[in-house]
Amino acid sequence: MHKKLPVLLLTSVFVVATCGLIYELIAGTLASYLLGDSVTQFSTIIGLYLFSMGIGSWISKYFEKDILFWFIQIEILVGLVGGTSSSILYLVFESAASFRIILYGLVGITGTLVGLEIPLLMRILKDRYEFKDLVSRVFTFDYIGALLASIIFPLLLIPYLGLIKTSYLFGILNVGIALVVCLNFQKEIKSVAYLKVAAIVCLMALLTGFVFANAITSYSESLGYNDTIIYSKSTNYQRIVLTKKGKMLRLYLNGNLQFSSDDEYRYHEALVHPGLSAIPGAKKVLVMGGGDGLAVREILKYPSVAQISLVDLDPGMTNLFKSNPMLLELNKSSLLSPKVKVINADAFTWIREQKEKYDFIVIDFPDPSNYSVGKLYSNSFYRLVRSILSDGGLIVVQSTSPYVAPKSFWCVNKTLESVGFFTIPYHNYVPSFGDWGYIMAAAKPGYKLPAAFPGNLRFLTREGLVQMRHFPKDMQTVETEINKLNNQALVKYFEEEWGAVSYQ
Structure with a gap:
């Protein structure tokens, strides 16, 4: 040989x-x-x-x-x-x-x-x-x-x-x-x-x-998107695609629509202001997810807020929204504010090491379409969130659609209640997504409707929030399991309910 x-x-x-x-x-x-x-x-x-x-x-x-x-x-x-x-x-x-x-x-x-x-x-x-x-x-x-x-x-x-x-x-x-x-x-x-x-x-x-x-x-x-792709990149964690049609920008992560610039303000105003406006003098805010800086943009409308910590897994996402001129215009350069500290880390790992308390916590993760995200909607994670919430503080969780996915929505609600939170569910119509749900939660009962919101909002009003808290017959509470790390019930509900629906 x-x-x-x-x-x-x-x-x-x-x-x-x-x-x-x-x-x-x-x-x-x-x-x-x-x-x-x-x-x-x-x-x-x-x-x-x-x-x-x-x-x-x-x-x-x-x-x-x-x-x-x-x-x-x-x-x-x-x-x-x-x-x-x-x-x-x-x-x-x-x-x-x-x-x-x-x-x-x-x-x-x-x-x-x-x-x-x-x-x-x-x-x-x-x-x-x-x-x-x-x-x-x-x-x-x-x-x-x-x-x-x-x-x-x-x-x-x-x-x-x-x-x-x-x-x-x-x-x-x-x-x-x-x-x-x-x-x-x-x-x-x-x-x-x-x-x-x-x-x-x-x-x-x-x-x-x-x-x-x-x-x-x-x-x-381009075959999968109706609009012109102006940015696309695979990071260690996801595929980021940004499209443009006229003045409208749309962000997709792994093919799923995250926001449209035409109506994202409806989503983010509803996400942030019902909770933050109810905490006079809130100083320290935590945002988990939300690497686009749009929730942070809304939080910066409160002069009392002195510190915002943003925890997002993907530096590719946060760097994009700190540097792209069109995105900087959209998020008002929020991630460049001296009040904002950007932390690129897995939220589940990061939160275990925290001893600092926060007055308001925004949980704006992607939908629980897989187990790696589903763990961030589990009772184990919410127990850790409760441990860093200050007395009198509030959290808010984006919770998918109570109309399309009622089991998923009410599973998030039940999971929060299982660790001692008092929940305030509400929902809001966002044209790009349809009827969308949120759940506020507090360590103590007694949430009071805010007397007023910041004056520069485009959508949210006090009267509108009253309507958001009303759930019609087809979105009423349904019985679900608690989402735990060892059962990931929420992921199963989400797949079952959204499986046949395209919401891009």
């Missing part, structure tokens, strides 16, 4: 493992962006990928001759399928009736091909090493490659390259290693001319895709 072969093939094991896990992570991330519920998507895709690898390993026994030829050919196919998969999924999402079939089909094909590679490599190398050395070397390189992929994917690849460029890059690596092996051992491989042409053609196609990845991303995203 050629002396270079073991080194090259062990390098191939490393590349195969790294690329294979990257393709798996890309599919899971993309599915969570497009379909929501990241836990379900990642769990399903990981399970299918591993199952498909098992199928590939079983099929490998039928490859009896010209194993090096088949290994190179499979390596080229892995690079082509894995490298183009994210582009295909983005492009078909809006038009394909059975998107999940395409998604799982690509994951299954990739997993099967990757599952074929390792057994074939071990059979090629079996005459070079003793069995125990062969197994230890192959799986050492395999696991090191997997570790590298899991580290660089969230820290480097997604923030700096994005999903589509990343998939093309690793497709290029797969095909590149196949071409290197082919060129070094062309005398030992049958049909070598075919393999070289196939590798070069696939390599050129993947390089073209890498060069035009941004254009592919822009085009595929």
Whole structure:
């Protein structure tokens, strides 16, 4: 056997493992962006990928001759399928009736091909090493490659390259290693001319895709949005897309509408002022979520407020709303105010370490569409919130639609009550979303309607708040479970109620 072969093939094991896990992570991330519920998507895709690898390993026994030829050919196919998969999924999402079939089909094909590679490599190398050395070397390189992929994917690849460029890059690596092996051992491989042409053609196609990845991303995203996309970026935590139509701006996170500049003031005035106006002389305010600074803009209308702490997980979000001129105009440069301290941290982790008390707490997280967000609506989290609320203080929680999702809304209410809060539910019509719900809560009973609101509000009035506290027959209280970390009942309610509804 050629002396270079073991080194090259062990390098191939490393590349195969790294690329294979990257393709798996890309599919899971993309599915969570497009379909929501990241836990379900990642769990399903990981399970299918591993199952498909098992199928590939079983099929490998039928490859009896010209194993090096088949290994190179499979390596080229892995690079082509894995490298183009994210582009295909983005492009078909809006038009394909059975998107999940395409998604799982690509994951299954990739997993099967990757599952074929390792057994074939071990059979090629079996005459070079003793069995125990062969197994230890192959799986050492395999696991090191997997570790590298899991580290660089969230820290480097997604923030700096994005999903589509990343998939093309690793497709290029797969095909590149196949071409290197082919060129070094062309005398030992049958049909070598075919393999070289196939590798070069696939390599050129993947390089073209890498060069035009941004254009592919822009085009595929434009299919899913009615308005012109003026900003898009994948951060470590989410896909941020900002669109513009005339003077109207819309923000989407992972494809879900967060606000429209035409009517966001209705949402944010209703979120902030019913509570803050009822606390004369409030000095310290905490906002969790709300990285757009729009709730903070409303809070800054109170001269008595001396300190605002904003806790938002994603620095990509807060930096955008501290720097983009159009967004600065919208939020009145609120995140640049000397009164505001921006903290980029997971709120659940951050709040555990807090001993400081706050007069008013705004909880403005995204809807509980997955378990990672659902924990921020749990009784465990609300118990921690209660511990940092000052005497006489109030909190307010955005609580989805009591009309479309009554179980979800009243589950938030019941969960707050379960930790000793006295709740004041209310709702408000926001044209972009429909009827939307909020729940104020206090550690002691006795909420009193504010005597007045700041004079520069566009929507909220004292009389309007009275109406907001009235729930008609079709939005009356329904019985629900308490949302706990170990049951995540709220996520189940949310999926059940919003599952068939598009509210983009």
